Amino acid sequence: MQKIPKIVFVILAIATGATFLFSAYTKLFPTIQAFEYNIASQAHVHYMTASILARFFIGIEAGLGSLMIFHYFGRNNWVLKAAFILIAGFSVYLVWLWIKASNDVNCGCFGTNIWMSPSTSLIKNGVLLLVIWVLMRYHKGLRAEWSNFIPVAHMVCAFSLAYLMNPIFGHYKLDFTAIYADPKNAPAIDLSKGKHIITFASPGCIHCRHAAKLMHEMNASNPSIPFFLIVGDTTADLSDFWAYTHAEDIPHTRLPDDPFDKYTGGEYPQIMWVNNGMVEANTTVNELDQKMIEQWLK
Numbered sequence: 001m002q003k004i005p006k007i008v009f010v011i012l013a014i015a016t017g018a019t020f021l022f023s024a025y026t027k028l029f030p031t032i033q034a035f036e037y038n039i040a041s042q043a044h045v046h047y048m049t050a051s052i053l054a055r056f057f058i059g060i061e062a063g064l065g066s067l068m069i070f071h072y073f074g075r076n077n078w079v080l081k082a083a084f085i086l087i088a089g090f091s092v093y094l095v096w097l098w099i100k101a102s103n104d105v106n107c108g109c110f111g112t113n114i115w116m117s118p119s120t121s122l123i124k125n126g127v128l129l130l131v132i133w134v135l136m137r138y139h140k141g142l143r144a145e146w147s148n149f150i151p152v153a154h155m156v157c158a159f160s161l162a163y164l165m166n167p168i169f170g171h172y173k174l175d176f177t178a179i180y181a182d183p184k185n186a187p188a189i190d191l192s193k194g195k196h197i198i199t200f201a202s203p204g205c206i207h208c209r210h211a212a213k214l215m216h217e218m219n220a221s222n223p224s225i226p227f228f229l230i231v232g233d234t235t236a237d238l239s240d241f242w243a244y245t246h247a248e249d250i251p252h253t254r255l256p257d258d259p260f261d262k263y264t265g266g267e268y269p270q271i272m273w274v275n276n277g278m279v280e281a282n283t284t285v286n287e288l289d290q291k292m293i294e295q296w297l298k
Helices: 005-030 032-043 047-069 074-101 117-140 145-165 206-221 239-245 256-266 289-298
Strands: 197-200 227-232 250-257 270-275 280-281
Touching: 005 032, 005 047, 005 117, 032 047, 032 289, 047 074, 074 117, 074 145, 074 227, 197 206, 197 256, 197 289, 206 227, 206 239, 206 289, 227 256, 250 256
Parallel strands: 197 227, 227 250
Antiparallel strands: 197 270, 270 280
């Protein structure tokens, strides 16, 4: 290995760190909730536990990845050792997932951006483990005295940012009183039972129109998705709203301005993922992903 130019090890360290960073990024975007649902459904843990674990793994991958890119390996190469243990742990999980759920599932290693089966991910992890072992054995990072402090401080920042930038959504019980107050406009279904994607939309809001149109398109693709649309302002003419969104096929109701504003806080659309009356998530239009919804419904 001594005959191999040092630049090769530098490139390997940067490539490995970039892989860790990319993995963290794809778990976070387009939405961290896809990763949360993946953990909750596959590991069969409580959603709050899944939310904590999702940010933990994103923080540790981002922290270790950036440290490897800049060659801050820490005292006794603990950064590389931690990366090796993390990938080994993921590999054990992948074997368990393969046995339990077959090879025809997305392991979630790169979120919903890149679909990857357990077997494919195991091959990827095998390559990473080999490269990290080579780096531990033959490559030295920065050895300045102050460089021993940087990795620890950096990991603390990475963990903190993972939670501060993506606060854990606090589940709460949705009050349906105002929604069912008017017998003429009351929903025909019980929204407090089962899972529903409830969207509060103002007819004049362009983002609300985009949300309603997207719900219509998803409903056409999969009519079993339990969308429900609550449109504010009972006096507004919805002709233009329906013409733009084609969302009349979505079960919907109207709600007067006062209760509508209490539900939305004046910001809309509000897209609530409701499970037996509990709001488990509140997403934006850009985070309204059909595959993620279908996974949540399972």
